[in-house]
Amino acid sequence: MTAHAPNSFRTGPDEKGRFGTFGGRFVAETLMPLILELEAAYNEAKQERSFKAEMENLWRNYVGRPSPLYFAPRLTEHLGGAKIYLKRDELNHTGAHKINNVLGQILLARRMGKTRIIAETGAGQHGVATATVCAKFGLKCVVYMGATDVERQKPNVFRMKLLGAEIVPVTSGRSTLKDAMNEALRDWVTNVDDTFYCIGTVAGPHPYPAMVRDFQSVIGWEAKGQMKHAEGRLPDVLVACIGGGSNAMGLFHPFLDDADVRIIGVEAGGKGVDTEEHAASLTGGRPGVLHGNRTYLLQDEDGQIKEAHSISAGLDYPGIGPEHSWLKDMERVEYVSVTDDEALKAFSLCCEMEGIIPALEPAHALAHVAKIAPEMEKDQILLLNMCGRGDKDIFTVAEALGTEI
Amino acid sequence: MSRIEKRFAALKDKNQAAFVSFTMAGDPNYDTSLDLMKALPKAGVDIIELGMPFTDPMADGPAIQLAGQRAIKGGQTLKKTLDMVTAFRKTDDETPIVLMGYYNPIFIHGVEDFIANAKAAGVDGLIVVDLPPEEDDELCVPARAAGLDFIRLATPTTDEKRLPKVLENTSGFVYYVSITGITGAATPDEDAVGKAVAAIKEKTDLPVAVGFGVSTPEQAAEIAKVADGVVVGSAIVRSMADALTVAGPPKKSFQKDVVSAVKKLANATKRARK
Numbered sequence: 269m270t271a272h273a274p275n276s277f278r279t280g281p282d283e284k285g286r287f288g289t290f291g292g293r294f295v296a297e298t299l300m301p302l303i304l305e306l307e308a309a310y311n312e313a314k315q316e317r318s319f320k321a322e323m324e325n326l327w328r329n330y331v332g333r334p335s336p337l338y339f340a341p342r343l344t345e346h347l348g349g350a351k352i353y354l355k356r357d358e359l360n361h362t363g364a365h366k367i368n369n370v371l372g373q374i375l376l377a378r379r380m381g382k383t384r385i386i387a388e389t390g391a392g393q394h395g396v397a398t399a400t401v402c403a404k405f406g407l408k409c410v411v412y413m414g415a416t417d418v419e420r421q422k423p424n425v426f427r428m429k430l431l432g433a434e435i436v437p438v439t440s441g442r443s444t445l446k447d448a449m450n451e452a453l454r455d456w457v458t459n460v461d462d463t464f465y466c467i468g469t470v471a472g473p474h475p476y477p478a479m480v481r482d483f484q485s486v487i488g489w490e491a492k493g494q495m496k497h498a499e500g501r502l503p504d505v506l507v508a509c510i511g512g513g514s515n516a517m518g519l520f521h522p523f524l525d526d527a528d529v530r531i532i533g534v535e536a537g538g539k540g541v542d543t544e545e546h547a548a549s550l551t552g553g554r555p556g557v558l559h560g561n562r563t564y565l566l567q568d569e570d571g572q573i574k575e576a577h578s579i580s581a582g583l584d585y586p587g588i589g590p591e592h593s594w595l596k597d598m599e600r601v602e603y604v605s606v607t608d609d610e611a612l613k614a615f616s617l618c619c620e621m622e623g624i625i626p627a628l629e630p631a632h633a634l635a636h637v638a639k640i641a642p643e644m645e646k647d648q649i650l651l652l653n654m655c656g657r658g659d660k661d662i663f664t665v666a667e668a669l670g671t672e673i
Numbered sequence: 674m675s676r677i678e679k680r681f682a683a684l685k686d687k688n689q690a691a692f693v694s695f696t697m698a699g700d701p702n703y704d705t706s707l708d709l710m711k712a713l714p715k716a717g718v719d720i721i722e723l724g725m726p727f728t729d730p731m732a733d734g735p736a737i738q739l740a741g742q743r744a745i746k747g748g749q750t751l752k753k754t755l756d757m758v759t760a761f762r763k764t765d766d767e768t769p770i771v772l773m774g775y776y777n778p779i780f781i782h783g784v785e786d787f788i789a790n791a792k793a794a795g796v797d798g799l800i801v802v803d804l805p806p807e808e809d810d811e812l813c814v815p816a817r818a819a820g821l822d823f824i825r826l827a828t829p830t831t832d833e834k835r836l837p838k839v840l841e842n843t844s845g846f847v848y849y850v851s852i853t854g855i856t857g858a859a860t861p862d863e864d865a866v867g868k869a870v871a872a873i874k875e876k877t878d879l880p881v882a883v884g885f886g887v888s889t890p891e892q893a894a895e896i897a898k899v900a901d902g903v904v905v906g907s908a909i910v911r912s913m914a915d916a917l918t919v920a921g922p923p924k925k926s927f928q929k930d931v932v933s934a935v936k937k938l939a940n941a942t943k944r945a946r947k
């Protein structure tokens with residue numbers, strides 16, 4: 269821990285939306301009044317019992333929360349060390365943790381009288397969650413998706429269409445998640461009156477990083493209670509994958525002040541962080557300003573943003589939530605990376621050992637678990653966030669394994 | 674008196690609005706871009722706005738996005754953009770130059786170095802799209818202390834309550850964004866623009882220039898009647914794109930074609946109040 273360690277890691281951001289020097293509100297003036305309005309609306313809503321009650325009701329009856337905490341006996345035995353528990357957020361409606369946040373934001377949008385919801389999506393999970401909740405409430409939904417991702421995530425594209433969303437393939441820039449986010453911001457700047465921008469991760473201008481974290485923290489709070497019930501104590505290690513970082517922040521945040529809990533975030537190492545093709549912003553990037561916040565970014569020496577690479581479209585983002593950047597610099601959370609190949613091996617391991625087809629995103633987290641679990645004592649506990657299921661990834665995996673479906 | 678102040682004062686005496694051009698530094702390459710920049714004052718440009726290319730220009734429409742991509746592909750860097758200004762100043766010490774762009778390249782260059790280098794190169798003002806008043810400590814305050822103007826965007830979403838905050842640390846001129854949206858996207862409603870400019874002028878003595886949707890000489894003339902300056906970007910940048918060969922390099926007629934497009938816009942602006 270550094271000498272500057274605060275009394276609590278859970279009090280940020282400050283009134284300027286900063287986590288240390290990270291975060292902030294780096295947006296065009298056109299958007300400034302909108303994010304101030306959003307901040308005020310969120311601050312009001314979170315104080316209100318009725319808002320929380322409505323969200324909890326939908327989490328329970330529409331999403332299927334709480335998600336189970338599952339002890340994975342064969343994985344544990346196979347790896348031969350720590351007891352491995354999976355927080356099963358892949359069992360949520362729509363197949364990932366994304367809907368926790370989308371429900372919160374759309375309930376807020378409804379309170380604010382907004383009738384049109386826009387979102388960006390990479391793998392399509394956030395897009396599907398947004399399209400789902402919009403359908404449920406009869407709201408117009410427009411999803412921006414990089415043309416490259418539209419091609420490689422066809423099942424999710426069709427799902428969104430079935431749910432009534434309009435999909436806009438983004439061809440500007442390099443046609444991936446980063447460009448989809450630029451395009452969503454451009455839409456928002458244009459349609460300021462009726463539109464709510466539902467950001468899918470703990471990034472963007474304040475208040476998004478804090479708001480999305482708050483909505484996702486349901487994962488960590490549930491896990492804390494479930495773990496105490498199952499084992500009578502907290503886990504020794506938490507592991508979660510990180511693209512923008514929302515599932516990880518959701519799991520980590522309630523544990524940040526439990527000093528005995530070791531916390532590890534796993535970035536997508538692509539073909540290796542020593543190559544040009546990875547998505548490990550924290551391990552291989554440096555601080556800069558993009559999409560409304562200061563955070564670690566993949567960029568060149570002139571401050572131009574580099575393209576990220578990962579086999580997992582959901583981790584394919586050159587930035588990361590600003591709170592993660594701060595937690596890295598404060599040395600409260602360890603950040604490591606795992607390559608495409610390691611993630612693929614973990615993907616297969618999980619299918620074969622536990623009968624769970626994981627998304628490629630949490631397969632990254634599992635790959636790291638496979639590295640550290642064998643070195644841990646048998647009475648130690650390792651908790652992994654299984655944040656999404658792998659149905660969407662079977663085509664990608666088949667291609668990587670050289671199999672035809 | 675700064676170059677920007679002098680220029681607006683001189684135009685006011687002539688009852689003319691300032692014609693402000695936007696071009697992307699390094700589009701399509703350093704030499705072509707510098708040659709064009711040198712030709713702009715003669716074509717009727719009163720203030721040169723020079724874009725600093727960035728991979729992720731979130732407030733820009735397709736025309737300027739592509740211009741930035743061409744420039745980056747052509748090897749343009751922030752240092753080269755400052756070099757362009759230095760080169761320009763060798764033959765023109767009067768035309769005000771405003772750099773416009775996004776914060777990350779400046780942040781990576783180092784704020785202190787950037788301010789010193791820009792000042793030394795002969796830059797007069799900065800427009801940094803993603804630095805609202807809430808982030809003034811980042812660049813605005815130190816830049817102004819060093820004598821660089823910090824030109825802020827006011828927009829249709831800047832209401833009466835917020836306007837004083839936007840104007841507080843603004844200097845040089847106020848840039849009124851005439852549409853909600855990205856550069857070059859829509860046509861401004863002249864009546865609404867006139868009212869907005871009047872509302873801003875009630876709160877500040879600074880000149881007010883209008884841009885973001887102005888693309889034809891006719892529109893430029895309409896805006897020139899109600900504002901102190903007219904900014905045209907996407908339309909000029911599009912004329913540059915049209916003057917490129919399919920393979921990328923500029924056609925022989927590049928400079929002539931672009932200068933001709935700029936002249937039409939500049940003349941319309943200058944004649945508007947006659």
